[in-house]
Amino acid sequence: MDQISTGKFIAKERKRKGYTQKQLSEKLEISDKTISKWERGNGFPEVSLLLPLCNELDITVNELLSGERVSEKDYREKAEENMVNLVKEAQESKKKILLSAMVAILAVIAATPLFVISGAMQMNNLTRIILILIGSVVIVMGLVIACILDRDAGAFECPECKTRFIPEIGAYMMGAHTITKRKLKCPNCGAHRYCKKVLTK
Numbered sequence: 001m002d003q004i005s006t007g008k009f010i011a012k013e014r015k016r017k018g019y020t021q022k023q024l025s026e027k028l029e030i031s032d033k034t035i036s037k038w039e040r041g042n043g044f045p046e047v048s049l050l051l052p053l054c055n056e057l058d059i060t061v062n063e064l065l066s067g068e069r070v071s072e073k074d075y076r077e078k079a080e081e082n083m084v085n086l087v088k089e090a091q092e093s094k095k096k097i098l099l100s101a102m103v104a105i106l107a108v109i110a111a112t113p114l115f116v117i118s119g120a121m122q123m124n125n126l127t128r129i130i131l132i133l134i135g136s137v138v139i140v141m142g143l144v145i146a147c148i149l150d151r152d153a154g155a156f157e158c159p160e161c162k163t164r165f166i167p168e169i170g171a172y173m174m175g176a177h178t179i180t181k182r183k184l185k186c187p188n189c190g191a192h193r194y195c196k197k198v199l200t201k
Contacts, residue, residue, distance in 0.1 A: 004041030005067030011039040013057040027056050034163060034188050043188075046162040086200060089154075093199040096153030100146040107142020111135035147173050156195035158186035164198060 014024050014035075021039070025032040028049060037043040045053050050061050063070050065082040114135035118128045151172045155164040167175070167184045176183045181194040 002041075002067055003044050006044065006064060007039045007041040009059075009064070009067040010035075010053075010057070013059055014039075017057060019056075024056060028052055030161065031188065034161070037163075037188065043163060043165060046157070046164060048162060090199040093154040096149045100149035100153070103142055103149065104146035107139050107146070110142070111138040114138070144173075154197060154199040156182060156184055157198050158189060158191060158195055159193050160191040161186060161189040163188035164200075 014021070019027075021032040021035040025035045028035075030049070034043070038045060045064075050064065054061050054064055057064075060070070062082060065085075112135075114131045118131035118135070148169065151166060151169060155166050157164050163186055165187050167182075171184055172182065178194070181196050183192065184195045185192045186195070
């Protein structure tokens with residue numbers, strides 16, 4: 001699924017129907033900024049908006065996911081291709097999440113002996129400080145890499161407007177979190193809420 005192709009297709013079909021972004025957004029009861037974001041390829045309609053959007057534009061969900069009009073002859077083939085792509089995206093996101101957890105654990109495992117040695121063995125203060133600094137750098141680098149991998153796996157869904165988005169790395173790292181949610185500011189509605197991690201964008 002290509003968000004840019006889908007965005008161009010939404011824009012094309014909206015114009016074909018004679019709607020402005022504002023008019024389409026009012027029909028879907030969302031902001032025109034959301035429509036603009038979709039059309040620029042910076043986001044994708046949430047699941048609950050797929051059917052209303054397709055109904056307004058007189059297209060099928062399969063055509064929306066394909067980013068083009070689909071003939072009856074090619075319909076089944078495109079539907080299968082879109083399903084495979086969604087499953088692939090979810091699987092790749094799961095792999096990134098698992099890899100990010102492994103990187104974080106390995107960083108802690110690698111740094112722990114350095115902290116233990118610096119505290120348990122006789123050595124001068126400079127050596128002790130160097131070991132602690134190296135251990136700290138290993139942990140920080142490991143956590144940064146883990147955060148980047150986890151942030152890029154799937155997206156976060158705003159509980160207010162249901163927009164799916166990938167946050168800036170700084171906002172991601174500073175956001176309070178539970179295992180499945182992170183407190184982030186939605187770029188669409190501006191709400192600062194605990195956003196759920198989802199495997200597809």
